[in-house]
Amino acid sequence: xxxxxxxxxxxxxxxxxxxxxxxxxxxxxxxxxQAAMDRLGYVPNNAARRLRGLPSSLVGAxxxxxxNPFFTEVCRxxxxxxxxxxxxxxxxxxxxQPGREQHYLRELEKHGVRGVLITPVDLSLRPLLAMAxxxxxxxLVDHRTDQGKLCSVSMNNVMGGRxxxxxxxxxxxxxxxxxxASVDVQQTIDRRSGVRExxxxxxxxxxxxxxxxxxxxxxxxxxxxxxxxxxxxxxxPTAILCLTDLAAMAVVGGLRERGVDVPGDISVVGYDDLVFxxxxxxxxxxxxxxxxxxxHTAAGLLLDETRPGHRHRxxxxxxxxxxxxxxxxxxxx
Amino acid sequence: xxxxxxxxxxxxxxxxxxxxxxxxxxxxxxxxxQAAMDRLGYVPNNAARRLRGLPSSLVGAxxxxxxNPFFTEVCRxxxxxxxxxxxxxxxxxxxxQPGREQHYLRELEKHGVRGVLITPVDLSLRPLLAMAxxxxxxxLVDHRTDQGKLCSVSMNNVMGGRxxxxxxxxxxxxxxxxxxASVDVQQTIDRRSGVRExxxxxxxxxxxxxxxxxxxxxxxxxxxxxxxxxxxxxxxPTAILCLTDLAAMAVVGGLRERGVDVPGDISVVGYDDLVFxxxxxxxxxxxxxxxxxxxHTAAGLLLDETRPGHRHRxxxxxxxxxxxxxxxxxxxx
DNA sequence: CCAACCCTTTTGAACGTTTCATACCACGAA
DNA sequence: TTCGTGGTATGAAACGTTCAAAAGGGTTGG
Numbered sequence: 001x002x003x004x005x006x007x008x009x010x011x012x013x014x015x016x017x018x019x020x021x022x023x024x025x026x027x028x029x030x031x032x033x034q035a036a037m038d039r040l041g042y043v044p045n046n047a048a049r050r051l052r053g054l055p056s057s058l059v060g061a062x063x064x065x066x067x068n069p070f071f072t073e074v075c076r077x078x079x080x081x082x083x084x085x086x087x088x089x090x091x092x093x094x095x096x097q098p099g100r101e102q103h104y105l106r107e108l109e110k111h112g113v114r115g116v117l118i119t120p121v122d123l124s125l126r127p128l129l130a131m132a133x134x135x136x137x138x139x140l141v142d143h144r145t146d147q148g149k150l151c152s153v154s155m156n157n158v159m160g161g162r163x164x165x166x167x168x169x170x171x172x173x174x175x176x177x178x179x180x181a182s183v184d185v186q187q188t189i190d191r192r193s194g195v196r197e198x199x200x201x202x203x204x205x206x207x208x209x210x211x212x213x214x215x216x217x218x219x220x221x222x223x224x225x226x227x228x229x230x231x232x233x234x235x236x237p238t239a240i241l242c243l244t245d246l247a248a249m250a251v252v253g254g255l256r257e258r259g260v261d262v263p264g265d266i267s268v269v270g271y272d273d274l275v276f277x278x279x280x281x282x283x284x285x286x287x288x289x290x291x292x293x294x295x296h297t298a299a300g301l302l303l304d305e306t307r308p309g310h311r312h313r314x315x316x317x318x319x320x321x322x323x324x325x326x327x328x329x330x331x332x333x
Numbered sequence: 334x335x336x337x338x339x340x341x342x343x344x345x346x347x348x349x350x351x352x353x354x355x356x357x358x359x360x361x362x363x364x365x366x367q368a369a370m371d372r373l374g375y376v377p378n379n380a381a382r383r384l385r386g387l388p389s390s391l392v393g394a395x396x397x398x399x400x401n402p403f404f405t406e407v408c409r410x411x412x413x414x415x416x417x418x419x420x421x422x423x424x425x426x427x428x429x430q431p432g433r434e435q436h437y438l439r440e441l442e443k444h445g446v447r448g449v450l451i452t453p454v455d456l457s458l459r460p461l462l463a464m465a466x467x468x469x470x471x472x473l474v475d476h477r478t479d480q481g482k483l484c485s486v487s488m489n490n491v492m493g494g495r496x497x498x499x500x501x502x503x504x505x506x507x508x509x510x511x512x513x514a515s516v517d518v519q520q521t522i523d524r525r526s527g528v529r530e531x532x533x534x535x536x537x538x539x540x541x542x543x544x545x546x547x548x549x550x551x552x553x554x555x556x557x558x559x560x561x562x563x564x565x566x567x568x569x570p571t572a573i574l575c576l577t578d579l580a581a582m583a584v585v586g587g588l589r590e591r592g593v594d595v596p597g598d599i600s601v602v603g604y605d606d607l608v609f610x611x612x613x614x615x616x617x618x619x620x621x622x623x624x625x626x627x628x629h630t631a632a633g634l635l636l637d638e639t640r641p642g643h644r645h646r647x648x649x650x651x652x653x654x655x656x657x658x659x660x661x662x663x664x665x666x
Numbered sequence: 667c668c669a670a671c672c673c674t675t676t677t678g679a680a681c682g683t684t685t686c687a688t689a690c691c692a693c694g695a696a
Numbered sequence: 697t698t699c700g701t702g703g704t705a706t707g708a709a710a711c712g713t714t715c716a717a718a719a720g721g722g723t724t725g726g
Contacts, residue, residue, distance in 0.1 A: 011706045046443045047383040048682035051711045067409045076400045091424045110379045253614035281586035381712035384681045
């Protein structure tokens with residue numbers, strides 16, 4: 001900046017003014033400075049302006065794993081919203097390790113980020129609340145909290161489970177296997193209770209309708225291995241509800257191998273509406289979530305935190321059932 | 334930092350030393366300062382240290398779209414490598430818009446990033462080379478260049494095409510439809526020329542063997558729409574090679590609907606080995622790429638750029654054929 | 667008893683900005 | 697002539713660090 005000032009024959013302050021309040025400097029000077037800038041290939045130093053107290057344009061997004069299509073999509077929404085305010089995204093995957101989360105949070109704070117969007121793995125939220133107290137805006141993503149101190153944006157997973165179950169019940173299914181991963185997270189707990197709600201609301205006994213099945217691998221790609229047990233159940237289900245699309249895909253494949261027709265013999269429902277859900281055969285009935293929008297508004301909420309009149313808000317998005325061809329009424333028996 | 338110094342009854346420099354060269358300060362003082370730090374909840378200010386000339390711990394990753402599973406995986410590799418050196422990832426999706434690319438590059442430079450990993454959309458590389466000249470390390474990802482000035486890490490797409498074609502030729506296929514997107518990028522051009530190479534090497538006329546087919550949508554999810562044309566060809570193919578797995582999935586579905594058995598009547602090969610390739614039925618024969626490793630070494634190369642003896646390198650990774658059950662020998666006719 | 671040395675700590679300048687108060691200048695009004 | 701006045705430009709301090717040089721205070725050896 002000094003060189004630019006010299007080159008243009010003005011003072012440092014004038015160069016700064018050209019950049020930040022162009023209206024206060026004469027047209028002619030402005031051009032002279034501008035010219036000097038490109039001649040010298042000047043690039044402003046964000047670190048220095050931050051040091052002077054300007055707000056940072058960095059925002060941290062801490063997710064469980066950016067490789068997970070759900071988070072990828074959410075982050076893309078975040079990125080696009082941030083771009084509108086000339087902010088940039090720092091991506092952090094915790095792999096569900098509290099240590100990694102801790103490390104990233106610390107590092108983000110050192111960088112003086114404008115705020116942090118996070119799907120927490122440490123559910124105590126201790127370090128987060130501490131950061132918030134130190135003045136770093138925090139927005140919880142895909143996680144609800146009773147802490148009124150934080151903004152949060154999440155999905156209504158209970159509703160998602162209800163939608164899926166409702167659809168199956170309406171088709172006439174009275175015995176539904178629900179496949180979840182072996183480790184429980186709030187999201188799947190909610191979805192399952194949504195399923196039971198739907199049963200009860202329809203006047204059926206949840207315990208009779210629902211066959212709760214656990215799949216060993218956390219990503220549920222091994223869903224197919226539980227099929228034999230499911231089919232051999234004393235009261236075999238006429239529908240299988242998988243709490244992720246990937247599992248649904250494996251299930252459809254496994255059923256086909258066993259000579260079971262989908263949806264003729266058994267209906268299958270997924271969750272997430274990943275890109276391939278529409279492509280597979282039969283195309284998958286599944287629960288869609290407004291992932292990108294979720295990220296978009298989460299980022300908006302975060303950017304709003306620095307505004308004077310800000311009030312913390314807790315937004316909950318509603319999933320939608322996408323009916324395709326993997327579900328049908330059960331055969332009359 | 335000042336408060337910490339006062340609280341601990343030492344000078345600023347001592348606090349700094351505790352942080353940066355603990356070996357030079359007495360054990361006892363160290364503890365005193367440490368204590369003062371947590372008591373006050375002190376968080377170092379990265380902007381200030383950067384200002385003093387320390388290298389930044391920020392690294393930019395500019396990809397076409399972080400939603401694309403290929404890039405997601407690559408970026409995850411980058412993230413993990415960066416973490417080893419306590420660096421952080423700034424993610425930028427250009428959506429193939431030169432304007433967005435330009436914007437992000439500028440912004441990254443303002444932030445004084447340690448370097449930039451990029452899959453360029455502006456193939457002239459003009460702004461990139463300018464940045465490199467200004468001292469910002471640049472590593473090209475999934476893009477080869479003759480510019481000796483830059484490091485690059487890429488996939489051998491010619492080899493990928495060759496592997497896939499070779500596999501089919503060996504199985505006895507003599508007529509292969511190759512589906513690519515309507516817009517050409519270097520990657521698919523290379524893959525196609527690999528296919529032709531394989532034909533030639535096996536002593537067949539590429540023009541006779543290859544049926545070049547274009548799919549309207551850029552993401553090739555509409556691949557199924559070209560099937561009727563393909564099947565109606567004067568010399569109908571016994572195998573279909575799709576240059577992305579998503580297309581392969583659509584094709585398998587389309588064939589099934591038309592009563593064509595895979596791989597009994599027609600073999601299908603994909604490209605990318607996305608997560609669902611192993612899950613679908615039949616599981617998909619496809620070309621796998623070391624995505625995560627690609628990102629990992631790209632990041633390593635970047636971090637190495639600041640080391641004194643650094644020489645620019647151009648690494649090329651080899652894809653691997655993953656044979657599953659969507660391919661078989663053609664029926665005797 | 668003094669110089670030389672080691673170990674630990676401090677001083678003070680710099681890094682590249684922004685910002686506020688101040689200075690300059692020309693012009694029209696009193 | 698003098699005095700504001702409005703539009704522009706500048707000076708200097710401050711932001712939170714790091715780092716080289718120097719200082720302080722023991723201990724040791726001559």
